Amino acid sequence: xxxVNRLNAGEEHFRKxxxxxxxxxxxxxxxxxxxxxxxLRSFLQKRxxxxxxxxxxxxxxxLLAIHNQRHTYDAKQxxxxxxxxxxKYKLIDLxxxxxxxxxxxxxxxxxxxxxELASTANAEAASDARRDLSKLLEQLPDGQRLPIVxxxxxxxxxxxxxxxxxxxxxxxxxxxxxxxxxxxxxxxxDT
Amino acid sequence: xxxxxxxTLLATGAGAVEPHQAARRFAIxxxxxxLGATLLMLAxxxxxxxxxxxxxxxxxxxxxxxxxxxxxxxxxxxxxxxKPGLHLAWLPGALLAxxxxxxxxxxxxxxxxxxxxxSAMFFGDTWNSCPFLIALLSAPVFVAVVWAMKGLxxxxxxxxxxxxxxxxxxxxxxxxxLHCPEMGAPFIGFWYLxxxxxPTTAGILFGPRLxxx
Numbered sequence: 001x002x003x004v005n006r007l008n009a010g011e012e013h014f015r016k017x018x019x020x021x022x023x024x025x026x027x028x029x030x031x032x033x034x035x036x037x038x039x040l041r042s043f044l045q046k047r048x049x050x051x052x053x054x055x056x057x058x059x060x061x062x063l064l065a066i067h068n069q070r071h072t073y074d075a076k077q078x079x080x081x082x083x084x085x086x087x088k089y090k091l092i093d094l095x096x097x098x099x100x101x102x103x104x105x106x107x108x109x110x111x112x113x114x115x116e117l118a119s120t121a122n123a124e125a126a127s128d129a130r131r132d133l134s135k136l137l138e139q140l141p142d143g144q145r146l147p148i149v150x151x152x153x154x155x156x157x158x159x160x161x162x163x164x165x166x167x168x169x170x171x172x173x174x175x176x177x178x179x180x181x182x183x184x185x186x187x188x189x190d191t
Numbered sequence: 192x193x194x195x196x197x198x199t200l201l202a203t204g205a206g207a208v209e210p211h212q213a214a215r216r217f218a219i220x221x222x223x224x225x226l227g228a229t230l231l232m233l234a235x236x237x238x239x240x241x242x243x244x245x246x247x248x249x250x251x252x253x254x255x256x257x258x259x260x261x262x263x264x265x266x267x268x269x270x271x272x273x274k275p276g277l278h279l280a281w282l283p284g285a286l287l288a289x290x291x292x293x294x295x296x297x298x299x300x301x302x303x304x305x306x307x308x309x310s311a312m313f314f315g316d317t318w319n320s321c322p323f324l325i326a327l328l329s330a331p332v333f334v335a336v337v338w339a340m341k342g343l344x345x346x347x348x349x350x351x352x353x354x355x356x357x358x359x360x361x362x363x364x365x366x367x368x369l370h371c372p373e374m375g376a377p378f379i380g381f382w383y384l385x386x387x388x389x390p391t392t393a394g395i396l397f398g399p400r401l402x403x404x
Binding site for chain 1: 194195196197198199200201202203204205206207208209210212213273274275276277343344346404
């Protein structure tokens with residue numbers, strides 16, 4: 001009983017933060033995402049026990065997916081149900097991709113372990129590089145990269161970014177939106 | 192990159208989100224879909240010549256009510272499947288209700304008819320083209336509905352594809368019924384349903400590939 005109450009209180013708190021965030025309250029949205037990352041980490045750790053190295057990558061990918069799809073939250077629905085559905089979708093997606101890759105690389109397993117070691121090191125380096133924001137940004141066209149750099153990294157407003165880049169305000173917004181989607185696709189395609 | 196930095200990046204300048212985007216996207220999709228299907232129907236088939244008189248017949252009304260209630264139920268199912276974590280609850284029942292009703296009516300009509308008439312009631316004059324023409328008219332609706340879903344976040348892709356197929360099949364059938372001369376419940380309960388199941392099958396097959404995000 002006590003547990004249920006505590007769970008409900010947590011859900012309610014979470015929900016309020018998200019709803020305020022969706023209405024444009026940026027500090028509330030920031031707090032929501034921060035608590036969300038903790039929540040996602042424990043949620044995914046349990047389900048990805050066999051691949052502990054992948055957890056943090058998947059936390060970040062799920063955060064991006066939840067951010068990109070935040071317009072699909074239905075205010076009448078429990079936040080946790082919505083979050084878990086997205087996280088599970090990303091988890092299954094990751095497992096499928098790994099399965100496919102394992103099938104492709106199966107034939108190499110008999111090769112020298114030296115080679116395997118080298119390729120693991122490469123994979124780790126690639127994974128770090130992939131998560132390196134500047135490398136990700138470099139791959140975006142100007143119309144998406146500049147709005148993200150000015151608005152998301154330097155914290156400028158839409159109007160300031162528009163003035164600085166000579167783009168219209170709606171083009172700036174579209175650029176950020178498309179850029180984040182493109183980054184989600186880039187993260188996924190490289191894994 | 193550290194997750195905390197990632198969070199800050201996402202939150203900075205996030206801004207407000209417009210509400211009711213799912214409903215708006217579906218409204219746009221169905222608007223364009225109906226337009227496409229209607230143009231296709233007018234160009235290839237034409238409305239039935241006695242359309243004005245036919246709208247006064249009770250069986251025409253039954254046909255429209257059957258197809259429309261099917262479309263509305265599949266619209267709500269599609270909407271819910273486009274958002275993560277929503278349950279369908281009683282909605283599949285709302286889909287089965289019009290089918291059960293038209294089958295009941297068909298059974299009554301068939302049992303009351305003379306045995307020699309029964310096959311004519313079931314096959315009508317157009318059984319061999321009806322399902323394919325329905326599938327053809329539902330194609331533009333299907334494209335539009337998939338567009339609507341892609342801008343949202345379906346997580347059960349095969350099911351969502353099936354729902355998109357059902358919805359486009361039902362909307363395509365609404366437009367087709369303005370051309371179709373058939374009025375018998377046995378015909379509608381089988382051949383219309385078969386036509387709607389063609390895009391549904393396409394949705395089941397291609398949903399995972401079309402709707403991935």
